[in-house]
Amino acid sequence: VQLVESGGGLVQPGGSLRLSCAASGFTFSSYSMSWYRQAPGKSRDLVADITSAGGSTNYARSVKGRFTISRDNAKNLVYLQMNSLKPEDTAVYYCHVVWRNVNYWGQGTQVTVSS
Numbered sequence: 001v002q003l004v005e006s007g008g009g010l011v012q013p014g015g016s017l018r019l020s021c022a023a024s025g026f027t028f029s030s031y032s033m034s035w036y037r038q039a040p041g042k043s044r045d046l047v048a049d050i051t052s053a054g055g056s057t058n059y060a061r062s063v064k065g066r067f068t069i070s071r072d073n074a075k076n077l078v079y080l081q082m083n084s085l086k087p088e089d090t091a092v093y094y095c096h097v098v099w100r101n102v103n104y105w106g107q108g109t110q111v112t113v114s115s
Contacts, residue, residue: 001025001104003095008109011085015113019080021095021106029053029073031099035080037091037111044094048080063089085113 007019019035034049048059048069057069068081078095092108 001097001099001102003097003104003106005093005095005106005109008093008111010112010114012115013086013113015085016081016083017085017111019082019093019109019111021078021080023076023078023095023097026097026099028076031097033069033071033078034096035069035078036094036096036105037089038094038108039088039091042091047093050078082111085111087113089113 002024004022005019007017009017011017030052032049032051035047036044037047038044046060047063048057048067050057050069050071054071059067066084071078090111090113092110094108095106097104
């Protein structure tokens with residue numbers, strides 16, 4: 001299983017970013033996928049998740065209405081569209097899947113929201 005995130009960077013408050021996660025090594029279309037984030041000195045927390053066919057999504061209260069998770073099962077990609085970014089969204093963002101009862105993580109992509 002391999003998860004590779006991309007799309008992070010430095011953005012001003014109120015700006016937008018779209019993160020991507022390329023997945024391989026498992027039947028992507030059969031598994032729910034998640035995005036987590038970890039700020040310095042804090043725990044790694046769930047941001048959003050999406051079911052295997054994309055029919056159901058779930059968001060942390062802090063990002064609801066600003067972030068959108070989606071997936072493209074034909075391309076083995078999962079996305080996180082982040083709008084109206086705030087300084088408190090600054091963190092390393094990780095793609096995640098549970099495959100055969102094992103947690104797999106990508107290497108993470110840094111998102112910094114600052115003026």
